[in-house]
Structure formats: structure tokens, C-alpha cells
Amino acid sequence: MIKIGQYNTLEVVKLVDFGVFLDGGEDFGNILLPKACVPAGTELGDEVEVFIYFDSNDEIIATTEQPYAQVGDFALLRVVGICGVGAFVDWGLNKDLLVPFSEQRRRLEEGQDIMVRVYTDKASGRIVGSTKFNRFLDKTPAKYKVGQEVQVQVAEVTDLGYKAVIEGEHWGLIFKTESFGKLFPGKKLKAYIKEIRPDGKINLSLQKAGRAKVDDLADKILTTLERKGGFLPLSDKSTPEAIFKEFRTSKATFKKTIGGLYKKGIIVIEREGIRLNDN
Numbered sequence: 001m002i003k004i005g006q007y008n009t010l011e012v013v014k015l016v017d018f019g020v021f022l023d024g025g026e027d028f029g030n031i032l033l034p035k036a037c038v039p040a041g042t043e044l045g046d047e048v049e050v051f052i053y054f055d056s057n058d059e060i061i062a063t064t065e066q067p068y069a070q071v072g073d074f075a076l077l078r079v080v081g082i083c084g085v086g087a088f089v090d091w092g093l094n095k096d097l098l099v100p101f102s103e104q105r106r107r108l109e110e111g112q113d114i115m116v117r118v119y120t121d122k123a124s125g126r127i128v129g130s131t132k133f134n135r136f137l138d139k140t141p142a143k144y145k146v147g148q149e150v151q152v153q154v155a156e157v158t159d160l161g162y163k164a165v166i167e168g169e170h171w172g173l174i175f176k177t178e179s180f181g182k183l184f185p186g187k188k189l190k191a192y193i194k195e196i197r198p199d200g201k202i203n204l205s206l207q208k209a210g211r212a213k214v215d216d217l218a219d220k221i222l223t224t225l226e227r228k229g230g231f232l233p234l235s236d237k238s239t240p241e242a243i244f245k246e247f248r249t250s251k252a253t254f255k256k257t258i259g260g261l262y263k264k265g266i267i268v269i270e271r272e273g274i275r276l277n278d279n
Helices: 210-227 240-247 251-263
Strands: 007-016 019-023 031-033 047-054 060-063 072-082 086-090 098-100 113-120 126-129 149-156 161-168 170-175 189-196 201-203 265-271 272-274
Touching: 019 047, 019 272, 031 047, 060 098, 098 210, 149 170, 170 189, 189 265, 210 240, 210 251, 210 272, 251 265
Parallel strands: 031 060, 098 126, 170 201
Antiparallel strands: 007 019, 007 047, 019 031, 047 060, 072 086, 072 113, 086 098, 113 126, 149 161, 149 189, 161 170, 189 201, 265 272
């Protein structure tokens, strides 16, 4: 079954001067893969991984180019044009992706970078984009457990913090007071379920809870020290940015962790950084 707007592995069934035709099955017949996209050395009977979408003539076509997102994905895309029915965003293919006015929470402007959900419109069968995320999220009860590691993608900045999409299925919130590093719409990162509220809303943390996050960081620090010859130019005097760049953690957690390692006699804290204790 061919999946429109996604990757498919299809067999080459015909070679022509302008490309090759792929087997699209009974529903779609032969699908053209233009010559410019055909991998070198492709022969009859070979299988090729391709992305299937509609070209500028609304015909089904295949490409080996990689779009920034496929159907079901959220992605940060740039608005490249406005027309009478909506806005076009660049999603990495020759034909731009339409975000209809009816799928815009607020009017988009050319040059704007905006988070978009790519989906298939049931009425037309066409691939389009939407900024109305609520219709795609929280449709099933959250089955996460507190402390569980999840993959999230920052969607927008609010007064409280950063709204993020959890595993492509649910809304979550990273409070501004608990964030660190550079967070921005489109960024993907791992997080941890901090709380599932009675109303079903989910609070996220960028670090493991309690002792676990300290133990995990301690292992990372010791591994890094060993890899770098026993010395690391970071200490409790270092900037939060320098600490985050190396360990992706907050300065407070870093200070607590190296303090614990120091008390155990594992490291020595010097003015210029930390060093493994040879004694």
C-alpha cells in the first residue's frame, strides 16, 4: 500500500529516457521517478526508497530528495509566499507546501519561520500543513509514567515557558524557570515526565529527577575527564552556557555533582577546572 507524503520502497518496472517508472500497485499504477533523482546504476527490478507526493500538476510523483518533514511530522518551516488560499512554506521539495488560511491560527507572513504539522487532507487527499496543533494532539489518554524519558519538540514560547510536542502525540510544558540552554520552536530534545496533572496536562523536565540526575551526570563527568586526560576546564565558576555546551545540564546540577565527587575524593576542584584525583 503506497503511503502518500511518506517514504516508500518501490520496484523499478520500466526504464525511460526521462527517468524510471516504479510499481505503485493497483491503486496508483506506475509512478515516475524523474531522471535527475534516479540513483546511478539503477536497473530494472531494483528497489528504490523514494518519497511520494504530488507535483505542480497535482500528479503523483516520486523523488529521492528528502523533505524537511513527512506526513505526521511537526517541523519548523519558512513561509516563502502568500496566495489567495493560504501561505506556501518551503519543505525541501520543488513544490512548496500549502498551509490554507483555514489551517492558520494567525495569518502567516512571508519570511516567517513557523512550526507546521504536515498531514493529508481527507476531503482532497492532498498534502497540506497546519498550525492548529490542538486538533492533532491529546486525542488519546497519556500513558506516560513520572520520570519516563521522552522525545519532545519545542512548538512555541508562552509566558509560562515552552510548549512542546511529546512523542508527536501530546502537549507538554517546560516551565521557563526550569529551562536551560537554548530552546526555540522546532528544536528536538529529550525530556522527562515531571508531572501528569489531574486535568491531563503534562509538565516536563529537562533533567532526571532527584538523585538519578546527579548520578547520571557524575558518570558523564568522569567519562569525559578520562577521555580528556584527567582534566576539564570547567568548575563552579564557569558560565551556565559553557557547562550546558559540554554536559547539557544546568549550572546548579553541575555544581552539586562535582561537589559530591570532590567530597568522595574522586576529583580535585582547581581554579582553572576540575581534575581526577590521582591519589
